[in-house]
Structure formats: structure tokens, C-alpha cells
Amino acid sequence: MRITQGTFSFLPDLSDAQITAQLEYALRQGWALSVEFTDDPHPRNTYWELWGLPMFDVRDPVAILHEVHACRQAHPKNYIKVNAFDDTRGFETMRLSFIVNRPPEEPGFGLVRQETSGRNIRYTVHSYATDRPEGARY
């Protein structure tokens, strides 16, 4: 399967040139970029690991792409995403967030159904990858 989180997951994986164009766009908007990675891509895993702090003061797309490369090198089989953070009052949130690295195999998720009263079912989205301990996934 292919996890389709992030702004551009329905497109073919972005090239470095395409990533750079998006970084430039975010910088033009005045947003701060950051890199995060995880081996637990559950749809409700909000807190991926930070690859350093958000780069509030870095306005050079090359330097940010360098961090993407460094994160890829350290975690080649993890999911890695780039976030663009907008500190404008009324937003103070991410304005763009897209995946820039995926594991070669994406096992995806199972759906665990717990039959309860009547016809009610309690659903749990279960990540196959997390059956193995952190660091040994993918």
C-alpha cells in the first residue's frame, strides 16, 4: 500500500528539484520549515520525531534540503516529512506538510473490529509496522 498522508501523496514521489520549489514557496510566504521522521505512521500519530528544531531563521532552501538529505541518510527506511509553519495570528499552525521519504515496503494497517453491544463495532486502526519494537521496523 501507499500511505497517502501529506499534501502531495497522490503524485509521484517528488524529486529534489520539486521539493526545492515547494521550500521556496513556503519561504516566500514567510513560513518556517521543519523536518520530521517516524517509523509509526498511524494516521493519529501526531508527534513524529523532530529532526532538529523548526528552522525559523533559515531562509535558504538549499540549507533545508541539506537537512532533508541528512535525515534520509540517518533514517532511510522511515517516513520523513517537511512541514511549513505559519506563525501569523489566526493560523499559528502548519500550512503545508508533505512526505519526502518512504520505506521501500509499506505494510500499512489492519482494521481491528471489536464487536460490542447490538451491531455496534469499536474500530482500531492497527499499524503492522508497530508489531515490532521501535528501531526494528521496516
Place this chain on the structure above:
Amino acid sequence: MSAALETRGPVEARSRYDAGVMQYRQMGYWQPDYSPKETDVIALFRLTLQDGVEPEEAAAAVAGESSTATWTVVWTDRLTACELYRAKAYRVDPVPNTGPGTRTEQQYFAYIAYELDLFEEGSIANLTASIIGNVFGFKPLKALRLEDMRIPVAYAKTFQGPPTGIVVERERLDKFGRPLLGATTKPKLGLSGRNYGRVVYEALRGGLDFVKDDENINSQPFMHWRDRFLFCMEAVNRASAATGEVKGHYLNVTAATMEDMYERAEFARELGSVIVMIDLVIGYTAIQSMAKWARRNDMILHLHRAGHSTYTRQKNHGVSFRVISKWMRLAGVDHIHAGTVVGKLEGDPAVIAGIYDTLREAHTPANLAHGLYFDQDWAGLRKVMPVASGGIHAGQMHQLLTYLGDDVVLQFGGGTIGHPQGIQAGAQANRVALEAMVLARNEGVDIWNEGPQVLEKAAKWCAPLRAALDTWRDITFDYTATDTVDYLPTPTASA
């Protein structure tokens, strides 16, 4: 205003309260020198007068009938601080392009200010009972339209506002940087719960973020509500597991009574739905009740504006949709259908821009070219996500993105379910078209002009998009809008 009219201002207290009937402007409802206070509620009405009625008197009458007045003088006014409670019509302007020499009967804009203490805190029912309560049937007027309102910060702050808001909705869904995609299940009526859930699953699995009940899907003989909820949540969770994304289906909890609505909403919550839906026809109080419920239960609240066109569409009579949008932001909904510009339903681009700004901005400056007559500070109330729905398809993606921006739900109902290769293919076509267009826009491509080429390029590797473009290529709904702006932008004279 003529000198003759000025002499007919308020009269001395003694004769003012003699029994009998007098002109509204003599009763103090026309005050051309009044300067509205920061805490006043201001309403702008469009007046079409009966023959022989003067605009200032009509404006005063509207002010009177929407505040303290009755048709005759009452001495009991003198037991109150009546000067304060009287609404004040303070300005009347002829509407551009109406009257002699035009095809439209003469109309006037009347500005009326209301003291804050005329209104109960946090109550749309109370606000509207005054502002639109009686006046719309008033005989001296042929027609009356509430065009816009200025809600003072002091009053806005007494409302809860949207339970979730755009920012938190995106953070909960983990979806940033692009419009959200939705679809309404079709056919609107008649599917069994099991078949209905199939449509939901296919559309979400194919790439949509949301699927939606239609406004008139409640609990009919062909599908009772519990059945719908159970099958839809199976579909939502299956699609979520298959894609790794948070997905949702707007479960419509509209019902005959509040007790029924709460029961349905609570069941939706128990099943793990992220969103429920209501229709505008349930009424302002029911909407506010559901807004409070949604805030308490971490639920996104979607509002379908069912019924609004009965009073928003005609330019001379009713309530403009920008006013409804303001009321709904105060009342507290997270989503509201607000027009597409390019789709099958009414929507002039400038009017829609004004409405979208009203829903999404923290502060909207007056902008006559967009139909916004007042500066409006939203006092920290959260932002409402507009929903564009009705006759839109993937081939219009560049226009939709240009007109509507990122913070919008684009709903492709027929444009998903009617895809020749099936619902999943339809959903995939829409999602690919959207992401390709956002990517290109961010890269600096002029999508307004080069959008079709962007779609063609993506269609080279995405067969479902190819099929969608071929199916709907020439579908447009090009009719003249009935609700348009009155002031066209004019170039500023250079110094």
C-alpha cells in the same frame, strides 16, 4: 437630504407623546447626525418604497419596527430610557444603478444603528427576532433586504463561535496545504444502508477526505439513521486503514426534535465519527445547541444551508447570504456551504469572495466591491471552513483553487460518483487534479491561464483523470447571477 426634511426632526417631548399616530422620523428613529458607537449593532437594509413614501421616513420606520416602536404613540415609552433603546436610522443612500433611467425600480440603502443592550448575549434567535422579526412585512415597503451587518466586538465576544474552526479541524485531520475533498452520496434518496456505505467506502478509499449525507437524508423508510451510521462508520474506518489517513463522513443528525438530534449525534460520537452534520432548516436555536454539543464532544459541525435560497437569492427582498454567514459564524458551525462560483448554483465571484472572507478572516475590512459594507472584527471567533458544492468537476480545478483558495472543502458529488470507471477512479482523479494544481501553483505556474495544461500533464500518468477530463470537459453553468454587488471597483485616480 433636503432642508424641508431636516425641519421634520424629533419634536419636543410634550407633543411627542400626545396620543395618536405620527411619522417615525418625528418619533426619533431618523437621526442623520447620529454617529454609531463602537458597541452598536449596525444593519444595512435595501429599501424599495411604496409610491409616495419618502426614503428617510421608510428608514425610520424600519428602525422603529425593528426596535421599540409600534404604529402609534405610547406614553409608556416615557417609563424607559427610550432615547437609548430606539434604533437610529442615520444614513440613506440611493442604490447605484436603480431608479429613473435604469431597468430597476429606485432602491435605497438605509443604515440603522442599534444599542447593544437591545440584544441578549449569545442569542441569534434574539438578534434576528429584532432585526428581521416584523419589518419584512411592513406595508409602506414593497420590498426589504438585509444586506449586511456590523457585529460589534462586544457582542461577538458573547458567542461561542465555531466549535472547532479551520485550524483545529486541519490539525485533527492532519491535512494541510490544500483544499479538502468531499462528495455527497448519490442518489440522494433510496439507497439502503449497506449500499450507501459502499459509496462512502469507494469515495474515501479512492482519495477523498470526506463523504457527506445529503440535506434530506435523515431517517426514511429505505434507510433508518442507525443503519446508515453503522454502515458509514465501517466504510470510514476501512478507508482509513487502507490509506493511513484520517477520513470522515458527515453524518446528518437533522431530526424533528432536539432530543432526536442529540441521540443521533451521541451515537455518531460513540462510533468514532469525527464530524456530524445539520441543516439550516433546523433553526438558529437548534444550531446553537448543536454547536455547544459539538464543542463539548470534540466534533466538527457541518452545516448544509438547506432552504437559504428562499430568502437570499433575490436582490430586492430577503436576507443576503453574507449576513447568514455572519450569523452562522457567531452561532458556531465549522463548515458551511458558501458557493462555488463555477458550479451549478447561484454565485457571483465578487459576492462569493466577500462571503468567503467573512467566514475565514480574523478581520474583514469594508469592501464595497465584494459587498462588504462594514469593517468587521471577529474578536477571536474561530474560522468557518466554506464548502463549495454543486456541479463542479476536476477540469475546473485551476478555477476553483484560484477563486476559493486553500481553506475550503471542494465537494465533487456527481464529479466523483459519476466517473465512467467507478467511484474510486472518480475520487482519485479529483485528488490527483487537486494535488497537481497545488504543486504547480506553489512552483509559480500561472494556473489561471495554464491550469488546463497542468491537468493534461497529470492525465498522462493518471488514467482516471484522463477519463474525468474527457467526460466533463465542456460542462459549465454560465448563467447570470441574480445576487450581485452594487459597487464596482473603480481605479483610484493617480496623484
